[in-house]
Amino acid sequence: MATKCGSGFSFKRNPEEAAKEAYDTAMQAAGATQCDIVVLFSTIGYQHEVLLSTLASLSNGAKLVGCTGEGVISFDFINESPFALSVMVIQSDELTFNVTRVTNVKAGCEIAGKKLGETITPFISDKTMSIWIFPDHLSMNYDAFLTAFENNLSAKHHIPIFGGGSADNWQFKNMYQFINNEVLSDSVVCLVITGALSVASDITHGCIPIGLEREVTKSEGNIVYEIDNRKVTDVLQEYVPEEDVANWHKLGIRCLCLGLKAPESLQKVHDDYIIRAMPIVDFATGSGRVSTELKPGTKIHMISRNPEKLLPNAELMAENISKQLNGAQPKFVLQIDCAGRGKVLRTDEKMAIQNKLQSFTKTEVPWIGLYCYGEMGPVAGKNYFHNFTVIIAAFY
Template sequence: MGTCTGVGFSSNRNPSAAGQEAARKALEQAKVTTPDFVLVFATVGYDQHQLIASIREATGGALLCGCSGEGIITHGTCIESNFGVCVMTIASDEIRFHSAHIKEIEGRAEAAGEELAVTLKPLTAPDTRACLLFADGLVFNFDPFLSSFERTMGRQEPLPVFGGLAADNWALHATYQYHNDEVFTGGMVAVLMSGSASIAWGVNHGCVPVGSKRTITRCAGNVIQEIDGRPALEALQEYLDPDWMTQWNKSSLNLCLGFKTPEHMRQGYEEYVIRYMPGKNDGAGEVIIQSEVTPGTELWIMRRDKELITAGLGAISRELRMQPESVPKFVLHFECVGRGKMVFRESEKSALLSSLQREFPDDVPWIGFYTYGEIGPIAHHNCFHNFTAVVAAVY
């Protein structure tokens, strides 16, 4: 049989109809009736429980994982609205999938990493190729999670981790994670992929510095308290929109922080790793990022550059081609919400997606979503990203 994969999408506003339509299209492309694994990304206008129930019914109760996103991505289609769902179905005698989920991860990223690893470790095998991870983008802290997860897994070479943080159309209210029949918030879902698959991937952000080097002088975990001896918000104020106090989502979308890429990750990657600031504390003048920092860390104020983003997607496309004639079994695409409709017109988004996908036949199953944070390895070290595209092709 090999690997039979299909992707379908729907923008129908009825959750049951949308789930059924997307699943049916995926099964038709895969030419199967009963898949082994189902991957789902959807936006939050739907009744999430009805949506997932309809997909479970259409796919015969196969293993299902996924999360909500600010938008969905398939071949030739990127939908950023309250109503969009995409489904990938896979039937394979070459690739095996095992899954786990952890709930209530807020404030306990280290413990969650250990719990997830304890569950997944017995399911790994010598041919386990990667872990897919989808976590709540409003509460997830990557660094303590990863440290605990990799330590507990105890592998000589870390297992590559790909994925994205669940999103909710900029409401910053609740994101959703999916595991079989369950729909929940504040948690994470992981999928082990094992078998005779090979993975090629690319990571690119396309951001440039707009100011001189700054230094974090006081911080606590993922909270930046002072920059250059001043409250962080005060130090950033000259770069923020005039209405930043009342419209932080808009201001933080137009401003990001760059940290020097660690030496062990610099081969073949850009000079900076990018961080988004999803939260702030007005009274204390603090800003919050999604990974941890230490006093003395240098940073740069960054902005997106459309030309660099376009060139970066072209570079990703070339990195995905393992051999000139090779065709992936499927492609996974995790794109930052900060590279979507808030920056690009629909025609520009479509052109960017086309520039990335044109190296591959139109029938390559391609699925992804717009995230609150992207996960993908740099130089074989797992890394968290913002304002970035992470694309992985499975052969």
């Protein structure tokens, strides 16, 4: 049998009908009568409990993992409406799939990372080839979580981690994680894939530094209070109109972020900067929240999207993945994409970029993707948290 895989999507508003349409399409594409794992990405408008119960019934209780996103992606398909979902199904006798989760993440990201690492250690072997992670983005300090997670994983080899922070429709209020028949928040859900597969992956963004180097002068954990001894909110107004700062979660965050100088080893294979978004701005304190820790003294540049870089970078990314595949055909592809790029580009621009990203495969392949609030993927053998990026992982 080897591995059978298929993907499908729907933008029907009725959750039962949408789940059935996407699942049936995926199963037909896979040429399978049953599956071992269902991956589900959905936008925020559905009754998600109904989606999960419908998929559980259709799949005879197959394992399930996923989350909500600002938008969903499939092969030659993008949809950011409140009612859209994408499904991938896999049946395999050469792969095993294990899912688990950790809750109450906001109470302590380091504790949550440690617990999840310990929980999945029994699933880890020398053949474990990837881990997918989907957290509640509002709960996360990614540095604390990922460090504790990997330190407690008990893995003897590098395991590439792919994933994204679950999202909503730019309200930054409610975002959900899915595991089996549970709809969760303030959690991290996890899929462990073990077996005889390889992965070709790449990461790119379309950002440029603007202005002179600046310095974080006051911070606590992942809250930045001052840059160059000035309130963060005051500094932001140098770069974007005051009304955009006032509506930061809808306008400013889509265009402006922070750039940390990347280590030399990373610059050679990725970029000069590691991108950090600031999803929350608090006018009462003049502060901004990032998803990792920025200590006082950290040197930064303000970073802006440059849409003109996106298309050539997508083409280069496809070429890099094609070289890694070396003629092999992917069995399935995971795409983790920044929610912001979905909102700053027209539909035709997004599809042009998507076509470039998918150009490394000559025929349609099972493909599932998510527009999310933060991305995770490896660079040069080390797992990183990213912002404003697109990550492609082709499993072959």
